[in-house]
Amino acid sequence: MTISKILVATDFSSRSDRAVRRAVLLAREFGAAVDLVHVIDNDQPERILKPEREVAADVIREIVGGLRSVDGVACEGGVIEGEPFEALADAAVARGADLVIVGPHRRQALKDIFVGTTAERTIRASSRPVLMANGVPAGPYRRILVAVDLSEESAAALEAIRALGMDASGAVSVLHVPDAPAAGLMRHGNVDGEDIDAYVLDQEKQAARALNEFLLRIGFDPASTLVRNGGPSTAEVIADVAAEVEADLIVVGTKARKGLARMLLGSVAEEVLRMSERDVLAIPPRA
Numbered sequence: 001m002t003i004s005k006i007l008v009a010t011d012f013s014s015r016s017d018r019a020v021r022r023a024v025l026l027a028r029e030f031g032a033a034v035d036l037v038h039v040i041d042n043d044q045p046e047r048i049l050k051p052e053r054e055v056a057a058d059v060i061r062e063i064v065g066g067l068r069s070v071d072g073v074a075c076e077g078g079v080i081e082g083e084p085f086e087a088l089a090d091a092a093v094a095r096g097a098d099l100v101i102v103g104p105h106r107r108q109a110l111k112d113i114f115v116g117t118t119a120e121r122t123i124r125a126s127s128r129p130v131l132m133a134n135g136v137p138a139g140p141y142r143r144i145l146v147a148v149d150l151s152e153e154s155a156a157a158l159e160a161i162r163a164l165g166m167d168a169s170g171a172v173s174v175l176h177v178p179d180a181p182a183a184g185l186m187r188h189g190n191v192d193g194e195d196i197d198a199y200v201l202d203q204e205k206q207a208a209r210a211l212n213e214f215l216l217r218i219g220f221d222p223a224s225t226l227v228r229n230g231g232p233s234t235a236e237v238i239a240d241v242a243a244e245v246e247a248d249l250i251v252v253g254t255k256a257r258k259g260l261a262r263m264l265l266g267s268v269a270e271e272v273l274r275m276s277e278r279d280v281l282a283i284p285p286r287a
Contacts, residue, residue: 002165003030007097007128009088010038012059016103020063021137022279023101027073029140029169035095036064036077039084053079089125098164100126104134120273123254123282129160132273132280135248141170141279145247146222147238147272148176150214157253157283158220170249171223174215175241177234178207178227204229235271242278251281 008023010016020036027034038056042049060077067075080087092100102122123130146161148154158174161167208227215222226245228237242250252269273280 002163003032003098005033005035005095005097006099006101007035007037007088007092007095008101009103009122010036010060010063011103012038012056013103018133018135018137019101019103019131020067022131022133024067024071024073025137025140026099026101027075028071030165032098033074033076034067035091035097036060036067036075037088037091038077038079039087040079040081041084042081043083049081053081085121085125088122089127092126092128097128099131100128101131101133104132120270123273123284127284129164129284130282132282134277135279141166141249143245143247144170144172144249144251145238145242145245146172146174146251147268148174148211148214148253149268150176150210151253153253153255153283153285155214155218156286157251158215158218160283161251162220166249167220173224173226173245173247174211174220174222175226175228175238176207176211177237178203178210178229233271234268235275238268238272239276242276247278249279249281250276251283253283254285 003026006023006026008019010020023034023036026032038060040049040052040056044052056079060079064075064077067073080091082090088100088102091097100122144161144166146154146158148157161172166172204227208225211225211227215225224245226241228241238250238252241247250272252272254269269282273282
């Protein structure tokens with residue numbers, strides 16, 4: 001299995017243009033079809049919905065025509081209605097999409113704290129992988145960084161990368177950031193610096209062994225593996241390593257919320273989504 005259909009959301013802004021261009025690049029690379037959708041929140045009076053629906057349909061037709069004639073990709077499109085995040089997730093399933101692409105969110109810190117970003121809410125609702133196109137698309141992904149915590153969700157993320165065929169398109173590095181909580185306690189307890197360094201080094205060695213065993217168990221052979229100590233923020237470590245290896249895509253797994261069909265991002269994935277200037281691919285857990 002590889003990517004055969006891509007659902008890309010547009011709100012006709014310059015931000016969503018990045019999502020459309022990334023969809024075109026992936027469609028060319030994998031021979032996939034593009035399904036371009038614009039979501040209208042239907043919790044409005046019909047007198048407002050009707051003109052909005054007509055204008056959006058005209059713009060979608062224009063963009064679809066350009067993608068077909070200029071970019072040479074198989075493309076269709078349309079306007080869907082409903083609560084934006086749920087409607088997009090439902091459309092991905094109904095239209096058989098392998099991947100959903102959205103543009104970067106507007107970084108409005110206070111608002112994001114209370115209601116979550118567009119990408120986060122879409123990811124929570126989606127049973128399909130969701131790609132947030134943050135960077136300016138310049139070509140296929142060449143360096144992919146997958147952050148893992150050795151959980152089943154991490155295994156699902158790596159297996160999804162392989163199933164989508166993305167491991168063949170770019171060099172995949174797998175990063176594990178182990179938790180060494182005793183190091184902080186030792187520093188506060190005035191433990192000798194050499195003893196702390198020895199403890200951290202031992203933790204890194206154990207984490208490296210655990211990472212290799214994890215990858216062997218799921219049969220995933222990355223181009224490289226990295227183990228880094230967690231700092232104040234694991235997401236910051238991920239961002240720093242992504243810059244170091246010049247990754248153009250960061251992959252994170254989401255968490256399953258027991259008893260519910262929806263996803264719980266988890267603090268690390270959520271922070272990566274909010275802070276990253278690079279593209280981020282969020283993989284849902286296995287059904």
